[in-house]
Amino acid sequence: MLPYKSLIQIDRNAPVTLYIQVCNSLISLITNGTLRPSDMLPGSRVLAELIGINRNTIKLAYEELINQGWAESIERKGVFVLSGLPVISSKKLPEPGKKNGTQEAFLWTNKFENATPNKNMQKTRLAIDDGFPDVRLAPVDLLMREYRSISRKFYGKNFLKYGGAKGSEHLRTAICNYLSGTRGVDVPAENVIITKGSQMGIYLASQLLLSPTDTVAVGMTNYIAADDTFRHVGAKLLRIPIDANGMDIDYLEKVLRRKKIKAVYIIPHHHFPTTVTTSMERRLKLLDLAKEYRFAIIEDDYDFDFHYDNKPYLPLASIDHNHNVIYIGSISKTFAPALRIGFMLGPSAFVEAAASLRELIDKQGDTLLEDAFALLFKNGEMERHFRKSLKAYKERRNLFCDILRSDFKNVIEFKMPEGGLAVWANFDKGIDLPKMSENAAKNGLYIDNGDYYKNESFSANAMRMGFASLDEKEIVEALGILHKIIR
Amino acid sequence: MLPYKSLIQIDRNAPVTLYIQVCNSLISLITNGTLRPSDMLPGSRVLAELIGINRNTIKLAYEELINQGWAESIERKGVFVLSGLPVISSKKLPEPGKKNGTQEAFLWTNKFENATPNKNMQKTRLAIDDGFPDVRLAPVDLLMREYRSISRKFYGKNFLKYGGAKGSEHLRTAICNYLSGTRGVDVPAENVIITKGSQMGIYLASQLLLSPTDTVAVGMTNYIAADDTFRHVGAKLLRIPIDANGMDIDYLEKVLRRKKIKAVYIIPHHHFPTTVTTSMERRLKLLDLAKEYRFAIIEDDYDFDFHYDNKPYLPLASIDHNHNVIYIGSISKTFAPALRIGFMLGPSAFVEAAASLRELIDKQGDTLLEDAFALLFKNGEMERHFRKSLKAYKERRNLFCDILRSDFKNVIEFKMPEGGLAVWANFDKGIDLPKMSENAAKNGLYIDNGDYYKNESFSANAMRMGFASLDEKEIVEALGILHKIIR
Numbered sequence: 001m002l003p004y005k006s007l008i009q010i011d012r013n014a015p016v017t018l019y020i021q022v023c024n025s026l027i028s029l030i031t032n033g034t035l036r037p038s039d040m041l042p043g044s045r046v047l048a049e050l051i052g053i054n055r056n057t058i059k060l061a062y063e064e065l066i067n068q069g070w071a072e073s074i075e076r077k078g079v080f081v082l083s084g085l086p087v088i089s090s091k092k093l094p095e096p097g098k099k100n101g102t103q104e105a106f107l108w109t110n111k112f113e114n115a116t117p118n119k120n121m122q123k124t125r126l127a128i129d130d131g132f133p134d135v136r137l138a139p140v141d142l143l144m145r146e147y148r149s150i151s152r153k154f155y156g157k158n159f160l161k162y163g164g165a166k167g168s169e170h171l172r173t174a175i176c177n178y179l180s181g182t183r184g185v186d187v188p189a190e191n192v193i194i195t196k197g198s199q200m201g202i203y204l205a206s207q208l209l210l211s212p213t214d215t216v217a218v219g220m221t222n223y224i225a226a227d228d229t230f231r232h233v234g235a236k237l238l239r240i241p242i243d244a245n246g247m248d249i250d251y252l253e254k255v256l257r258r259k260k261i262k263a264v265y266i267i268p269h270h271h272f273p274t275t276v277t278t279s280m281e282r283r284l285k286l287l288d289l290a291k292e293y294r295f296a297i298i299e300d301d302y303d304f305d306f307h308y309d310n311k312p313y314l315p316l317a318s319i320d321h322n323h324n325v326i327y328i329g330s331i332s333k334t335f336a337p338a339l340r341i342g343f344m345l346g347p348s349a350f351v352e353a354a355a356s357l358r359e360l361i362d363k364q365g366d367t368l369l370e371d372a373f374a375l376l377f378k379n380g381e382m383e384r385h386f387r388k389s390l391k392a393y394k395e396r397r398n399l400f401c402d403i404l405r406s407d408f409k410n411v412i413e414f415k416m417p418e419g420g421l422a423v424w425a426n427f428d429k430g431i432d433l434p435k436m437s438e439n440a441a442k443n444g445l446y447i448d449n450g451d452y453y454k455n456e457s458f459s460a461n462a463m464r465m466g467f468a469s470l471d472e473k474e475i476v477e478a479l480g481i482l483h484k485i486i487r
Numbered sequence: 488m489l490p491y492k493s494l495i496q497i498d499r500n501a502p503v504t505l506y507i508q509v510c511n512s513l514i515s516l517i518t519n520g521t522l523r524p525s526d527m528l529p530g531s532r533v534l535a536e537l538i539g540i541n542r543n544t545i546k547l548a549y550e551e552l553i554n555q556g557w558a559e560s561i562e563r564k565g566v567f568v569l570s571g572l573p574v575i576s577s578k579k580l581p582e583p584g585k586k587n588g589t590q591e592a593f594l595w596t597n598k599f600e601n602a603t604p605n606k607n608m609q610k611t612r613l614a615i616d617d618g619f620p621d622v623r624l625a626p627v628d629l630l631m632r633e634y635r636s637i638s639r640k641f642y643g644k645n646f647l648k649y650g651g652a653k654g655s656e657h658l659r660t661a662i663c664n665y666l667s668g669t670r671g672v673d674v675p676a677e678n679v680i681i682t683k684g685s686q687m688g689i690y691l692a693s694q695l696l697l698s699p700t701d702t703v704a705v706g707m708t709n710y711i712a713a714d715d716t717f718r719h720v721g722a723k724l725l726r727i728p729i730d731a732n733g734m735d736i737d738y739l740e741k742v743l744r745r746k747k748i749k750a751v752y753i754i755p756h757h758h759f760p761t762t763v764t765t766s767m768e769r770r771l772k773l774l775d776l777a778k779e780y781r782f783a784i785i786e787d788d789y790d791f792d793f794h795y796d797n798k799p800y801l802p803l804a805s806i807d808h809n810h811n812v813i814y815i816g817s818i819s820k821t822f823a824p825a826l827r828i829g830f831m832l833g834p835s836a837f838v839e840a841a842a843s844l845r846e847l848i849d850k851q852g853d854t855l856l857e858d859a860f861a862l863l864f865k866n867g868e869m870e871r872h873f874r875k876s877l878k879a880y881k882e883r884r885n886l887f888c889d890i891l892r893s894d895f896k897n898v899i900e901f902k903m904p905e906g907g908l909a910v911w912a913n914f915d916k917g918i919d920l921p922k923m924s925e926n927a928a929k930n931g932l933y934i935d936n937g938d939y940y941k942n943e944s945f946s947a948n949a950m951r952m953g954f955a956s957l958d959e960k961e962i963v964e965a966l967g968i969l970h971k972i973i974r
Contacts, residue, residue: 014668015870024671024801031806068800069767085771105810106783107749108696110836112843135647140638147634151627160622160823181501184511196683196849203848209595229847262594280556284572296593313555314511319518323592336647338854349597356599360716361690362683366853367825383502 001042002034005050018053022061023068030070030081038083041071111232126478127446131422131466137389138336142381146372159367165355167194168370174377175343183304184318185327187345193354194365196340198302201328202229204344204354205263205298209326210235214262217255219247221458223272223300226265235262239457242271246278249285256293263296269312270303270420273453273464277418283316290324302330302342305386307419308394323347331373333421334386341365341373393421393468396475400467403479411486421468427461436485445481488529489521492537505540509548510555517557517568525570528558598719613965614933618909618953624876625823629868633859646854652842654681655857661864662830670791671805672814674832680841681852683827685789688815689716691831691841692750692785696813697722701749704742706734708945710759713752713787722749726944729758733765736772743780750783756799757790757907760940760951764905770803777811789817789829792873794906795881810834818860820908821873828852828860880908880955883962887954890966898973908955914948923972932968 008025010018029035041047044062048055062079065071073079150159166172172189179185195201202225210216212234218227219242230237238255241248247266255261264286268278278286290297299316317327323346330342344354358364376382401416401423413426427433427450437449450463470478495512497505516522528534531549535542549566552558560566637646653659659676666672682688689712697703699721705714706729717724725742728735734753742748751773755765765773777784786803804814810833817829831841845851863869888903888910900913914920914937924936937950957965 015867016668027801027806028671032808084768104834104836105781106696106777107781108783108837109698110695110840112840113836115840115843115846132649135644138644138647140644140647144631144634144638147631151631157622157625157627157823160625160627160825162619162824178502181503184515199847200849208597209593211596225847225850232844232847281571291592294592294594296595314514319514321519336644337649338647338851340849340851340853347591349591349600350595353597353599353602356602357719359602360686360712360719361848362687362827363712364825364827366827366856369853369856380502 002029004042004047007034008047008051010051010053019057019060019064022051022053022058023064026061026065027068027070030085035081037081037085039081040077041079041081043078115228124444124446126444126474126481127466127469128448128478128482129446129466129469130448130452130464131420132337132469133333133335133389133421134392134469134471135336135338136471137385137392139376139381139385140336142376142385143339143372146375147368149375150368150371159371163364163367165359165364166190166192166351167365168367168374170374171341171370171377172343174374178377178383179329179345183312184314185345186318191345191348191351193344193351193358194370195328195342195344195358196362196365197332197337198300198328198330198342199225199229200340200358201326201342201344202226202265202298202300204357205296205326205328205346206230206233206235207357208350208353209263209296209298215259217252217261217264219266219271221271221273221453221455222265223267224452224455226300227455230265239455240264242274242276244276246271246276246282247286249282249289252286253289256289261293261295263298264290265298265300266316267300267303268316269301269307270417273422273462274424275415275417275420275422275464277313280313283313284319287316287320287322287324291322295324297325298328299325300328302328302333303420304329305334306390306393306421308390308397309418312419317345326350331382334389335373335382339369341369396467396470396472397423399472400465400475400479403475404465407479407483408486422464422466425463425465427463429461431461431486433461433463436482439485440482443481443485445478447482489516491529491534494521495534495538497538497540506544506547506551509538509540509545510551513548513552514555514557517572522568524568524572526568527564528566528568530565602715611931611933613931613961613968614953614956615935615965615969616933616953616956617935617939617951618907619824619956620820620822620876620908621879621956621958622823622825623958624872624879626863626868626872627823629863629872630826630859633862634855636862637855637858646858650851650854652846652851653677653679653838654852655854655861657861658828658857658864659830661861665864665869666816666832670799671801672832673805678832678835678838680831680838680845681857682815682829682831682845683849683852684819684824685787685815685817685829686712686716687827687845688813688829688831689713689752689785689787691844692783692813692815692833693717693720693722694844695837695840696750696783696785702746704739704748704751706753706758708758708760708940708942709752710754710787711939711942714942717752726942727751729761729763731763733758733763733769734773736769736776739773740776743776748780748782750785751777752785752787753803754787754790755803756788756794757904760909760949761911762902762904762907762909762951764800767800770800771806774803774807774809774811778809782811784812785815786812787815789815789820790907791816792821793877793880793908795877795884796905799906804832813837818869821876822860822869826856828857883954883957883959884910886959887952887962887966890962891952894966894970895973909951909953912950912952914950916948918948918973920948920950923969926972927969930968930972932965934969 010021044055044058048058066073071079072082171194172192176189206229210233215236215238216230217238217240220239240252301315304312317325326346328344332340404412411428414423417423433450437447440447448463497508531542531545535545553560558566559569658681659679663676693716697720702723702725703717704725704727707726727739788802804812813833815831819827891899898915901910904910920937924934927934935950
């Protein structure tokens, strides 16, 4: 007889009843080949004694085993593993290797084998990041208050049921009011879809607009996740130069005369990574070209809420009389990256299609979070938070830039950014960024090695230096460490 | 002079400062063609009087307008709209029509023009739905408690920062323990990705496995959102008959001999919509075929937690020694549809690729919600909730089926489901379902018209009748209304 005492492990604290535990143990003995078709199982009294549980429990387990089609009871003989079961290979195979050269059990093409690793997870205490907000400023207590008020207030708990794929109506209305009040973008709530951060806007837009072999125009340097998303569709990236006035629209025009372009992706405010702002003249010209050549403009305005001096230029979407602009924004950046809320605006048919695609992706957003954000907008808390954090970030930017100017004079060339959460820092050619990054890590400071911003047509010795997620004491400390390393 | 008093609207309660409001109003007069290049703006004193605000505010507005490149100041003459601005068309065009025949401003192909409308939003008081849970049973108070404890506890608020695309480590570990304890599925947490409901699992798997022209095998009737997701990739659906023992695997085998199939999508528990369970023999045979023909099995087990009598069969994933199974599950269904949490398990390389794709879609999930669910699992609340709701649903199923048996004897043919949240009801051919649905709506009851379940190879006079979201009083009331209508 098999050593059932050791083969059948019982856990009296497990959430599963004992007889099911016994049954499941027997099933795994069958499926791993220890028990084979037609093998006889021990009598219930014997097994009960062996593993020290009640005989009725064993009887129930056998009954269950028979009900599930693993075993059969033969009168006056006993219980047997079903004779008709296919013979199962006798041991668990190790999982096929993950590297090239070994085979997966099923055939598929891994398009992500060489994917850029996630750059967003810096959880060391001191990090000069890519330009992330300081989550310590996020008014989580207020969010909790809204959660409580929603969960108390609504009869029938509709906010927990399935909802529409365009997202909470309350939040769509709140965002419309906010966009109209702050940036002259006036659209009805039905032209808005709530997304999970601006990334989902980019994903939806690229899936709807682009087919393999289509061309999308992007900056010479560009937001890497957007590049990746367009490439994932199979689209070709056409790189447009970026200078001190933003994207070179004259260059784009020349290209358009000979080449069909399906969409232009632009971050008119604080282009990623170089932080330049596209001039008004170029904006207007871009809109004209879009009308003439009938391409879509994907305007990624995730940074609009971060502007320290003059008020920022109005977005393209606010002066887009011909409806060429798909406007994408984010609240995740202003509130907290892990609370994924963004929005996308566009022509009705486009937004409806985005909702249909979204239904396939994940049905809908998290209504509770969306409704809570709507309340934060409604009672003014969201804007109070924006103003408060903007003030903090401005002071941090000023201090950060002051130190760069005084302590890194011959090492880092930069222009103080008018907005956004990072400085675009051009390092002296003598500085080996990967080495600097390594040394910094040894001294408790995360800083990038610059590789992230490079692409096939751009390779400056430069990187973004985020100043917003560090408070003033931490800025002094972080730049102090960097200074010591570089010297 | 233009009627500035009516053209420039000031709102002293708006979140935007007055001078920016004036500036933005002037910009929209320029962009809508009311003010044209080289037009002179009124003197600041004049405009101030006209619209009744301080002259310095007007001066600031003009300064801002000039800074943004919309206007220029000519000494001793005044402020003028920039002469070099492109002339902009004189009025806002209506948005291009949404119907065929009219043109969009940009060229795109709308693949969703004829999308199935969202079937998930029944917010009437009485609804015989598709098989939704009762959100009134969801322990939202406990969720709130975990939210509070997380937001108090964690130093540095890391749960608000960017996290990994595979989701909260706490929740992945909790789900591994849960799956191992309840259904014999043993995988390490690194082979799990947290998704937004089971739908995102289906979406990720289909995007990773299928290319256009690939074939995926599905049930003759099948979960409609899965069909739509596969079709969206461009894959061909091959329909396999479903009988009282689930998917006909012998039929599948015959097909495999002559045709390459990339993946089989199966809901072994409570097949949608007919609620049958696939027999153990067929499960084992399916695994054998997958090994031989090297296809992936997408096992959608969203219904596992709802089983009323015997414990349910263990999933394919628990006996998949060859690693052909991609296992998808959901907690949204057991907790609340609007809180989108599901999971997908598979070979490491596959799960890593899913995480990379997910980064393009929406970067990551909502860490706060994921961590809170992890705590609910950890302190046993989640399972207490599962047990409590299972008990309620069993009573509702019994009552619902009793009434169907007694009051709809000659009208509805059905088999009492062993699990799940709906009855598969075959209606007498004499019953016109669309008409019944209409009449029910007039009497305050939502019930489907049966069209939803039809496809190119299936058209029974049948539908799912969800019993779980109604309490016993509501069941009596809802079926009472239906009875009156049908009679």
